[in-house]
Amino acid sequence: MNNDFLRRFWALVRLRYKLIWAHARTGNGKIAMLFALYLIGGFVALFFALGGVGIGFAITSIEPERAEYFARWMLFGLFVNGIGLSLLFGTGPRAAFSEEVLRRYPLDARERFLVRQLIGILDPVWLLLIACTYGLAIGFWWLGGGSIFRTLLATTIFIVANYLATIVLLTVVGLVMETRRGSGLIGTVVLLVVSFGPLAVALLINSRKAAVWSAMDALLKMTPPGAAAGVLLGDTAANVIGNFILLLIWCLTLLWTLEKLETRPHSTNQATATNIIWDDYIDQLSKLFGHRYAPLVNKSLRYHLRCNMIRFSLITAPVIVLAGKYLVPHKDGQGYFAISLAMFFIMSGATAAAMMLNAFGYDNAGIRRYAFLPIHFVDALRAMNLSSLLLRAFAVFISFALWLVFYSNQMISLRMLAMMLSTALASLLLYNAMGFWTSVFSPKSMDFDAMWNNRLSFGANVVIIGGVLIPFWGLITVANRLGLVTLLHFWWVPLLLMVVCACLYIFSFYAIETPLNSRRERLINLIAGARD
């Protein structure tokens, strides 16, 4: 490594930071900047907190084995944090210069590899993670004993292992995303982890099963956090050396995997002919809507089922039912029904709402086609709303079946079933009726592939946030005051609500034509124009 290389490397690091700043100065970047500041503040606080906690644990751990146990789990937390932050927010390795970009500079292959990794690890968020890890390790060394050299060496190797694991995972994710169904697959996995992860942890904590915990701890000992904790606080020389070797094996394996991934032969993204499938299940389903709406419903169903955000919303609808059972505190043994009513109201309203509340938003330039094709413009909106209603109803009925399974140990009467179904259908119809109006009066051009950020229009946000929270808290409050017996006494209220919502839906279905036609040109220009 000569001076020239170091000079070029620092020039690139400076450029990387200048680019971060330039991005933060743009309109969209302001949010990123705020978030980054929030993260910095949070992590500085975490640095001290973890250092302090490390010292605390060292003091309270009378037996060395206990200190190692805590260290293992805390290092595991940092390890997951590094991977999670890089995966979700694009920090660290993902934000570093790509191989293609670095080819412009006078660097050979090995130097380019080194520069990419060093720039990745010098990303602001990773610097904070590194600070946290050293803080924790020094906390353990201070009062836990051992050699400072061993502590720093183990921590450094652990950070390298964490970084390599992150970049290997990101590379694998990138490869999967390049495939046809990759984005859907990755999104589903992440969403399921985000949705069910806390639930699984809650169940595990509640279960208090020592056998499960010890099995997980034994598994953790074999990972980089477990090995690093063993090197930091191992009680015998054999334990320290064994864990040190394990940590090194992890680093070398991850490095080898990364090299194999990076030097794999690139597959060409060539188009290939596939047999055209005619009359698939969407074709058949859309025929049910009659000659007038069938082609439009067909197109809309395909759009719904191909949009990641909508797919995940449909897939995870039953999670809300689970959340009602496990995460919402029940006031007494009878509260399950009131909570379920509220949960079904929310689920029916919020499932796949993005496309329902902004029907034209995902068509972009395609919206022009509705204007010159031989159809009434309003039919396009009606067809999109009908297909949304169909899919959302399907998700609700699946969730309803799951609800019956989850609560099979509780009393479920016919009256309760009627109330549940009526509430769910009322919510479906109410929100789909609102969808007609927000699609026309609060439209927004949307990014079909966007997944995480809330890009709904103002009107859609009002409907979703206000329209879900207010009925939810209203129902909870009413249910808590009335109790199950009294609640069942008013079994006819959800039925009446359903009839009212059905009337509102039918009214909206027809009444939307006049305002839509008067706003048609403005709508087309807004949706088909430049995307934000």
Place this chain on the structure above:
Amino acid sequence: MMIAPVETEITAPNPTTNLATAVRISNLTKRYSDLTAVNDLSLTVPTGKMFGFLGPNGAGKSTTIGCLTGLIDPTSGKIELLGQEFNSNSISLKRRIGVMPEGLGLFDHLYAQEFLAFNARIYGLEESTIRNRVEELLEAMDLVSATNKRLADFSTGMRKKVAFAASIIHRPDILFLDEPFESIDPAGVAMLKDWLRRFVSGGRTVFMTTHVLETVERLCDDVAIINHGKVAWRGDVSQLMIGGKLESSGEQFDTLEALFLHLVGERHGDLGWL
């Protein structure tokens, strides 16, 4: 099942050939608050012609095509297509026109075959006809190898081919094309030109805008040049091919480009630093 070749489909005799006028625009005006995009424009396009509608950027070409196809409601004026009054609610007339709009108007997250089938179903074609035409159009447009890709992943030229295929799939009587040849490879352009010539020879009408004046000279019979929302020149350009000249205000021009620049005014920015 045998697949009918595209050329016989799109160049089959037009039942409306006996109509003298395909498009008649009378005093068409479109205003956007302070801006008048089209200003009292009147124009007639005979049936069976390849009509070139030219003008500089912002002259009102796309707005006029928008009005003629139902995308835009005119502020005032009257439009007749195939002898019938047309507005954005003229469903039966819309079945008889084909449109390749500005921006193409594709549904990016459908596959080419799905998109073409969607258009064909909207135009009310039979399912068996839809399958035949879709497969044949994909073959003819050299898009069979891309049936596993969504339109969002197509190149600009491929997207243009799909938009063109969608505009002709129902065998329209009038075809409105906004910049049809831009971004398509030379072989594709030659094929499209050939189809358009045969389409017109069957008694149908093409109404197109383009900035490629050489294409207009070679392809169009009849041309209108608009500027500031009004017709600045109207005439037959086919005489250029046999050594004739174009005339405007007593002046003669060897090429359409010379006439165009005369009408629109040549622009010379003073980029001294360049």
